[in-house]
Amino acid sequence: MKRLLILGTSALAALACAPAVLAFCGFYVAKADTKLFNQASLVVLARNADKTVLTMVNDFRGDPKEFALVVPVPTVLEKGQIHVGERAVVEHLDAYTAPRLVEYFDEDPCRPRMLSPLRSAPGMMAGAKGDAEARAKSLGVTIEARYTIGEYDILILSAGESAGLETWLRENGYRIPAGTSAILGSYIKQNMKFFVAKVNLQEQSKLGFTYLRPIQMAYESPKFMLPIRLGTVNAAGPQELFVYALTPRGRVETTNYRTVRLPSDVEIPLFIRGEFPRFYRDMFAQQVKKEDMRVVFLEYAWDMNWCDPCAADPLTPDELLQLGVFWVDQRPTGPAIPGPRSPRFAPGGAVDVFVTRLHVRYDAAHFPEDLVFQETADRAIFQGRYILRHPWKGTEVCEAAKRYREELYRRADREAQTLAALTSWSIDEIRKKMRADYGDLPGQPRKWWQRLWGG
């Protein structure tokens, strides 16, 4: 049996069909009258001891003028603590951690087994200042800092009470949905500050980017959490969040919600090769439903030094540094160890980074609290891995081949049942699609009475 192809599906690819105007983590509030709509966001959390670097990527595809972001942050950030990063690095991390398809080819049962070298294909990547401050002060809002970084105009606000902050945000063109005030108030009382960003159109056109780059912030705080409550207010339906944690010790999990491994290492029918993003989306939706939308899913937990099979190369030390992994030495790196081999190892030698990919679909009813995390010492590896097994198509006749063909039908039926259970797709549809690979499958045995009148 040999493994030939690995297909990953990144979070971005899987969600590519989602409607535009996405917002980040629910922290985004649209400016002006654009319909508020939050759907997917990607967050990278690089954390060691109490030092955290947070990278936020959004799928915002609307008019940059409409873009606005409000994030509660634990401290006032200096200019040097904020950075605009490169989207490609996050996309690489996303691809590296993506659930993956692996293919195996059955061997000729009439011949003794021979081990073949492994090959893999690259993953499928988805690609008037004084007045303003006086007014702010009268509302109890303090503009702690004001920066233009990259294409963003950024303010760090602190506030005395939520009504003042809400008024300030409204007066400054942020459309705040009803119900936000109470949540802002709870963050104010916890002494949190507010990171508020808009796109500076002049800077954006100077820089020439057609998309919004990820905003990064570095801070030191014992709080290991993500504030998701603001986002649940303006969301039209549940939101999608991917959290990629980079930590030195081991796997990261939520402490106030259950963290559950996504079903993995299951054999599914061959036609999924052409429908993997759809499979991933529907399987995830089904698992969310099964768990009553009350859990956080673990999709990947791995030592960053290698992968097997690889949906994408491990990140280089330089890329890790860009994502905020400050405890990795900067050193000259070559390209990833070349060749379509699996496993692959990280270039630049061993790094002390464990990556955890969490995926959560949430709304206010099922996730009333912000997500709180802890880093565990668990270095057990886990990946979302789905297996395609190509049948042997030889025509030789031997006793083993006969047994193989009998087993093949049973296996095909198991695959159909597995797929139906994972995705809640119709089993009849699945069997119909499987005919191309297996011919007619036996399916359900005919009932005794079906023989009587041709039923």
Place this chain on the structure above:
Amino acid sequence: MRGAETGPGRSQPLTEQDPRLYQIAVLAALLLYGMAWLDFDVGPERTMAILGTALATQYVCGRIWGLAAFDPRSALISGLSLCLLCRTNEPLLAVATATAAIASKFALRWRRKHVFNPTNFGLVVMMLVTGQVWVSPGQWGSAATFGFLMASAGCLVVTRARRADVTLVFLGTWAALLFGRSMWLREPVAVPIHRLESGALILFAFFMISDPKTTPDSRVGRMLFAGLVAAGAYVVQFVLFRTNGFLWSLAVASLLVPVIDWLLPGRRYRWPSAVAPTETGLGAHPDRERARFPSALERSSA
């Protein structure tokens, strides 16, 4: 359990049986449920290793400290609790945790009473010392909390209502702190309710802090103790922003128990099944009670 209630010639009614049997049943059921439905990161081998180590340590320490009889019940409770809570990649560390837990009962004593709840001690020490042991408070989810609560509450009603004070005061204080915090922050009521719907909280409240062998002897002392543990857990979780506040807080508060017992003396708890038929007619003086009613450990060595 009052000695007078289990006097000579009286058979114990079911409701006055050793509460540990009910606890063992509930913990074992929880473990099976967790392994089968909640994907707890503990397999049959690990379970066997922890339980086997706990029992073996109880036996060996019992021999070393000269106990006459081997009583597996407390060790089983500690072992089952560790299976539910202790997580590590290293099987040897799980074994070491179980050993430390049970051995602490024998080694760390103050005035004929062990200082720490064994499970609590094992977990806290191994988390501190090795950095390779962790507890996953989120593993329970909130789906089965109600059933768990009922089973645990049953534990109180059926077997040891007399010592329910610790659990009830702890839960009451904790709930008051959570609701108070959320009212102060103007958070919706769903937030504190979600925090209370925690299997980790229920396990702690009904099976760990309530351990009658490590809580203060007097009722007032126990209530004070329960309040302190709740307040400490709040500080760990909402001021220091660290996880497993209950465990850290209980470990620290346990060190205060000798002081509380000194300030507020009371009658020492004894497992009901350990009450010998002749040991009835208790006097009110705690010291005299202690003389008559040494702990189960001491009695069985007698």
